Amino acid sequence: MSESLICLVEDDPIMGESIVERFRLEGFGIDWHIGAAAAYEAIQRKNYAVVISDVRLPDFSGDELYTRLTSTMTKAPPFMLVTAYASIDKAVSMLKAGVADYVTKPFDIAELVHKIQALSACKIPEEAMPAHGPLGVSATMRSLADVVPRIAKRASSILVNGESGSGKEVLARHIHDVAASGQEEPFVAVNCGAVPDTLMEAEFFGHERGAFTGADRQKKGFFELAHGGTLFLDEIGELPLAMQVKLLRVLQEKRVRRVGGERDLECNFRLVCATHRDLQQLVSEGRFREDLFYRLNVVTLRVPPLRERNDDVLWIARRFLSGYGATNHEPVKALHPATEAALVAFNWPGNVRELRNRLERACLMSTGSVLLPADVFSDHAAYGGEESPDAPSLSAYMDRCENLYINNALVQHHGRITETAAALGISRKSLWERMRRHRLAGQEAANE
Incomplete structure (x- = not known):
């Protein structure tokens, strides 16, 4: 495979050496930083496929490193956090903040390799996109x-x-x-x-x-x-x-x-x-x-209406938020999982224009870094109630993440099941089962 460059942030010398050695054997390039500050500078200069960071670091924490990166970069690389101090509450907060994945010590290094292979395979570099840009992912x-x-x-x-x-x-x-x-x-x-x-x-x-x-x-x-x-x-x-x-x-x-x-x-x-x-x-x-x-x-x-291509809703939303932040020299706002669910569930009678207008108003009016459903749907039209919906459970959030993750991988590999399964580090049968559960279709599925 072509070499992907990984950024490792780990202050434990024994663990750091073992991770570096294993990933180099797997064909990855890897830069190892002991402190968060040095990693922060390097990540902004280099095009890393994935960042693996311990939570407890000598200068500042791994989750703070992630927060700083997302507030200063238009598009931060996928972020994997490693910690020995895990809890369900911590996992939920990290995932909601946008961290791609999370492993706890002690971990199976082969499992970590599979996760990083999947993250680096599904990251589509901007320079690989056609100059004229895509129309959507649906x-x-x-x-x-x-x-x-x-x-x-x-x-x-x-x-x-x-x-x-x-x-x-x-x-x-x-x-x-x-x-x-x-x-x-x-x-x-x-x-x-x-x-x-x-x-x-x-x-x-x-x-x-x-x-x-x-x-x-x-x-x-x-x-x-x-x-x-x-x-x-x-x-x-x-x-x-x-x-x-x-x-x-x-x-x-x-x-x-x-x-x-x-x-x-x-x-x-x-x-x-x-x-x-x-x-x-x-x-x-x-x-x-x-x-x-x-x-x-x-x-x-x-051009189909937005309600006929739900897969494009979050793709368009994120592209708009990224562009809005860059144009106005502001940190890019993130979408709360409940907001993502509300965006996908909404019927969008005004189509893409309405989506952009709602997000622009939310960016102007919201003082937080994460947009909540009430920020985007101040009229509560999306969910028909007087109060904002509760945040989804961890299992519901992870299920939604898996759906989006697999769909993005299918898009990158043009719907080819075998290639997508290999990139995700799972068996073809496992991918079929997940696609059936999420009602996703690949090229091979369409042919059959």
């Missing part, structure tokens, strides 16, 4: 991401269907990024329902100076600005019939003329349109041109 969004490279450069127009707030513009930008292949190309996004009818032609085609009252300068329109890149027309169903005719002509001739202009300008772009409405129904009602519909409907992609 099966439907991964399938959608698989389709994009096949059509992004070849399709002249793509129609995206989906409810409001489901992420249609995210998909459009993903298509643009894949098609651009790292080149600088314009991306022009237009909400068709937000452009007044009286300004429609001037906004889309642009205008020359003096073309009409108030035109005190030359202005390029949306079509011209998108030349050589992508034009994203959101809510295409709101485009007036007169403008639909003009759009069709631009698509056919690939030329535009500014309002008040005397010559045509070359205008070639890939077109991505989005709508939450049934365009076929609009055609039958005479509110959308049939010829334009068929011109746009060559390739149609559907």
